[in-house]
Amino acid sequence: MEEQFRLAKRINFNYLLLLSVVFGGFLIFGFSENIKGPAIPLMQADFSLNEKQLGLLLALNSLGYLVACTFTSALAGRIGIKWTGITAFGSMAVSGVLIYLSVNYALLSASYFLMYIGNGMLEIGLAIMAARIFTKNTGTMMNLSHFFYGLSSTVAPVIAAAMMGWKLFGSELGWRGMYLLTLSLSVLPVIPSLFGKFPVQEHSREDRISLRILVRDPIAWMIVAILSFGVVSEMAVGSWLVNFLEKAYDWTIPKASGMLSLFFLFFTLARLLLGPVTDKIGYTVSVMLFAAFSGACSLTAILIGEPGAVLFAVAGAGIAPIYPTVMAMIAKRYPKGTETAITFTVTLMGIATVLGNLGNGYLIDFVRRLFERLGPADSRIVGLQAGYVFIAAMALLCSVCCLCLYVMLRRRDEVV
Template identity: 25%
Template sequence: MDEAYLAQPPQPDLYMQSTAPAPAVLAPKIVWLLTAAGFFSFFIFGFVDNLKGATLSTLLVDLDFSYAQGGSILFGAYLGFFIATLAAGVLADSVGSRKILILAGGLISVGVLAFAGASTFWLLFGAMVVVGLGMGCIEVSGNGLIIQLHPLNRGRYLNLLTTFHGIGALLVPLYAGWLLNGGVSWRQVFQFSLPLAVLLTAVFVLTPVPAKIAATPAEASGFDWQAIGKLGFTRQMIWFYTAIAFYVGAELGIGAWIVEFLQRSKGFSLTGATGFLSLFFGMIMVGRIVGSLVVERLGYLHSVLGAAGAGLICVLIGIFGPPSLVIFVPICGLFFSIIFPTITAVVSEVNPAKTNTILGMLFAAGGAGGALGPWAIGVVSNSLGIQLGFALVAVYCLLVIGATGMVQRTFRK
């Protein structure tokens, strides 16, 4: 933490509740139009993000690709996402979130269209990188837009924002499964989703954005390495990066390995195991709706600590308890749900300058955790068995609790 920040008076209430200054007065109609547009962007994010997985098996059969090639194509999306989370934050601070969301719609449109028409590995990989770039732009600028519109209740609205990602993710298996079971090609499944991405661009082109929420001259002054170094690499921010990386590792670790764990360790059928996977994501969506009502009252960091602690207990019961209690694994999603958006809310409050750039760095840390967390579970499972490998999720929860506790200590100094 830099000396200028340490010289400020203590801020004990910051980890209790939102302390942002009163927002500039905007016409309610404009606020809700832009809020709805932001929610729609995250719906598309969740829809497109999960479309690739829902069609992968059909694509592999159609093109005679191996699992390794399929996994590499999916990696293209994560690569694009990681690059975009770093670049989009800088650009959004310069030109405003609205223009980056317009760009996101264009990137996803181009990527989806190219992916649907490609047949070679490298063209599919490249198209998925472009899709990932669009999704990364939505992650950064969608959050940034909601923070600008609702600075006094950002925790509530960021939880609602991510709820729409969950709605999109839940609809994809129904949409893709219905079309694929009806004999429709995976290419057409992508093509039929193209209007959503085009609509995203149109929504933000047509929605007026007042100057009050556009990029300020200070933000638009360019990329200041010295300022970003002071703001983005403080001791406090390092702990934030640690917390969100291990949280994303835990969430995606469950998403990637719960089916295998339930089948191998608890004797579930494939249908039952995939049903529990759907229940996990359903719990996340419900939890974010409920969380939007309570995080402002409980306080941001207190909410994160409580959620991580409750999630840890659920994971331990589900993994090491009898098969009748394994339902606690998907139930943990109810508590996991608020961690990511609530950490985002805290980081945006303590970094009022260059907010989008800092959020981009935060989301990049989350992306790294999402890549390494499930990978580590696989490595440990190969050596010690799926039960102990899957138990790394509990370790990740402990590390989230520890990192969040260290963040609290920085506010008390």
């Protein structure tokens, strides 16, 4: 009996270690992805970057994520999920040092690329960890995990803006020091990772067959389109909202960062509270309605102008449930090949986010140059408005694709 008690105690302690890795990992993930909003205007000023260069920088982020998608699962199979997670945390900490040392646009881009390789490895690694650890009450624990991501995403812009103004050794910390300190936190989850014992899962041989089926399945490609449009819209807000409010409405960076934090507050609450709604009305209908709501909020905010800026934040309530609901849709649609279906979908989504970030930067620059030649309007503001219309359009396209998917599934009597 005493030996069984000791064993149970060791198992519980190990579970707490693994929880700290997963929850801490999601906290770090949220911070690393969403501190860039307040930093981008200062980076742009320091390196004299135009919007096209900013778009390229953000596209490199997505490319780093995409590269991570191609090798993280194989790496986890070779060295184990434990060391894969440690590698992800370590690469993010190293990228913080390199960002701090960046003296030109090329070095900054390379450092950002490394950071997002670490981010991509972390996202996929955390998904694998969570799937293996949370074998009971999976839905509740997954929601709780994403709550930590939303929590850090909510406070990240405000904390980042405040940190950049801190005085250290007689000078401001700035965006370089802010990245260095924030990404150094990635070292903390490494400690429980070293002592934790992670569950091992045998690999199935069905992946190759499932992949061939997915490539020939129009439903799978429609799901890719839905997730891609939704995620491009979601991620673009974190990249462009602060820049838009600061330049279009002359807001201060702390004030604009506060609006981004409000966006993530709506985002976080929606992920916690709207899960039962998606189960009740169906995943396809849910995504269709939520994406339409998000796109409509963003378009209305642009049309109203500065008095309607709060609608940019409210849009977060619509865009937030899209990613987890599509994941649930995949699991329901492909119960015997969920892991392969997620890998297929997320990898192609990564390509879409590269093109989306790049396309938005080029669109802003093109519209700005066009209005410089055509009329007296403030071309910079018009260009930024066009960029945000692009963000809203991505959400609306997500909704339209979901409507098409609903029709396709309805004809087969397979609506999920």
